[in-house]
Amino acid sequence: MACQYFAPCEHGATSFTIAIPKVTFGRGTLSEAGARAQSLGMTDVALFTDAGLLDGEYVATVKQSLTAAGIAFQIFSDIRIEPDDFCVEQGAKFIRSGRFDGIVSVGGGSVIDTAKAADVCDKHDSPLRPFFAKPIGEGKPITETPLPHIACPTTSGTGSECTSIAVVRIRDLDTKFVIASPLMLPAQAVIDPSCCDTLPANVIASTGFDLLSHALECYTAKAFTQWAGVDNPNARPLIQGANPWSDLAATKALQIAGEYLDRGVNDASDQEARDQLMWGASLAGMAFGNSGTHMPHALSYGITHLMRDITTEGYNVETPFVPHGVSVIVTAPACFRFTAEAAPERHMEAAGFLLADQQGAGLDDAGEILSKRMIELMRQTNMPNGLSGVGFNEHDIKPMAASSVRQARAIANAPRESNLVDLENIYTDALNYW
Numbered sequence: 001m002a003c004q005y006f007a008p009c010e011h012g013a014t015s016f017t018i019a020i021p022k023v024t025f026g027r028g029t030l031s032e033a034g035a036r037a038q039s040l041g042m043t044d045v046a047l048f049t050d051a052g053l054l055d056g057e058y059v060a061t062v063k064q065s066l067t068a069a070g071i072a073f074q075i076f077s078d079i080r081i082e083p084d085d086f087c088v089e090q091g092a093k094f095i096r097s098g099r100f101d102g103i104v105s106v107g108g109g110s111v112i113d114t115a116k117a118a119d120v121c122d123k124h125d126s127p128l129r130p131f132f133a134k135p136i137g138e139g140k141p142i143t144e145t146p147l148p149h150i151a152c153p154t155t156s157g158t159g160s161e162c163t164s165i166a167v168v169r170i171r172d173l174d175t176k177f178v179i180a181s182p183l184m185l186p187a188q189a190v191i192d193p194s195c196c197d198t199l200p201a202n203v204i205a206s207t208g209f210d211l212l213s214h215a216l217e218c219y220t221a222k223a224f225t226q227w228a229g230v231d232n233p234n235a236r237p238l239i240q241g242a243n244p245w246s247d248l249a250a251t252k253a254l255q256i257a258g259e260y261l262d263r264g265v266n267d268a269s270d271q272e273a274r275d276q277l278m279w280g281a282s283l284a285g286m287a288f289g290n291s292g293t294h295m296p297h298a299l300s301y302g303i304t305h306l307m308r309d310i311t312t313e314g315y316n317v318e319t320p321f322v323p324h325g326v327s328v329i330v331t332a333p334a335c336f337r338f339t340a341e342a343a344p345e346r347h348m349e350a351a352g353f354l355l356a357d358q359q360g361a362g363l364d365d366a367g368e369i370l371s372k373r374m375i376e377l378m379r380q381t382n383m384p385n386g387l388s389g390v391g392f393n394e395h396d397i398k399p400m401a402a403s404s405v406r407q408a409r410a411i412a413n414a415p416r417e418s419n420l421v422d423l424e425n426i427y428t429d430a431l432n433y434w
């Protein structure tokens with residue numbers, strides 16, 4: 001490629017692969033679910049949602065649309081926020097109990113990820129854990145063709161409708177891990193931004209920071225040319241590094257976050273801002289789903305592993321819980337301070353997309369300029385003040401770093417190499433920002 005960031009490296013990859021679903025975006029598109037299911041040959045649908053959405057208007061719209069298209073359906077709604085392997089395996093049992101020829105999921109990332117992973121378990125007649133990489137699982141390959149899946153997101157953050165991954169908590173280890181396969185990509189994404197009209201400000205904020213960090217992480221990820229080339233083109237990993245496609249989608253997603261995050265959080269009536277954030281979330285999904293994330297997401301796993309008595313206001317959960325976007329953003333400014341020296345131009349450009357004040361700044365200031373702009377956005381949207389804002393202190397640093405260091409491929413996708421001590425230093429820097 002012409003761009004210097006993607007300059008060829010000895011033994012490095014020379015190609016990259018892009019996969020995205022067929023995407024439909026716009027207000028009212030949930031009512032297209034039936035026709036879209038019909039176009040995929042579905043006659044009997046497994047409809048995944050959660051208890052909070054079950055009796056609401058989005059699920060009602062999808063049910064009506066399926067019925068109008070002459071499509072039968074049954075509903076699985078026993079899905080918790082941050083689903084675990086037990087929840088996924090229940091979903092697999094549900095699929096096995098019917099004669100389904102398609103899946104429609106209506107919900108946030110938890111619902112969409114559960115639908116993806118449940119179908120994998122059903123098609124392989126297997127529990128979930130063996131599919132995770134060793135030593136967590138057995139690295140069991142995903143080989144069976146899943147049911148066609150139409151994913152309808154109701155939040156503007158995870159981008160799961162556009163990715164081939166699912167994030168699931170393993171109950172025995174109390175930690176989240178990722179499973180991924182090109183076969184897990186939904187066939188279609190039906191993205192109706194009116195689903196975000198009534199979301200509370202803190203949900204728009206945490207999901208918005210998830211989208212922002214997805215975009216920032218793929219824009220600043222190690223170039224795909226720096227990863228080793230693969231012998232089997234079908235085995236090219238999804239975490240393949242920054243590439244011209246992920247740049248394109250991430251750039252636009254960053255511009256959207258820079259302009260609309262504050263507005264969308266602080267004014268529920270600002271439909272333009274919330275629509276844009278929904279589009280930005282899907283774009284960021286299309287970006288990181290084809291590049292991988294890096295340190296902020298890797299470090300978020302240590303936070304959700306070790307949270308104890310923290311339950312964030314506004315979420316209907318009984319167990320300790322830090323929203324995913326919050327767990328990512330509390331360390332992100334410290335992560336980018338660390339990574340900037342390895343790719344200062346990229347960090348500076350990203351800061352510019354986020355509308356940072358760059359007056360008089362040189363490339364040596366890139367990490368500081370970028371983290372300063374992120375902290376400004378965090379303060380404008382009432383985010384916690386770093387790790388201390390979600391109840392952690394200096395005694396938690398070592399265990400968190402020891403937990404997160406297991407996310408090896410994501411950490412290696414960062415532009416700068418790091419070791420356990422670096423992770424501890426980043427967590428320390430992230431204790432508070434103001």
Ligand SMILES: [Fe+2]
Nearest residue numbers: 158210214324
């Ligand atoms: Fe995320």
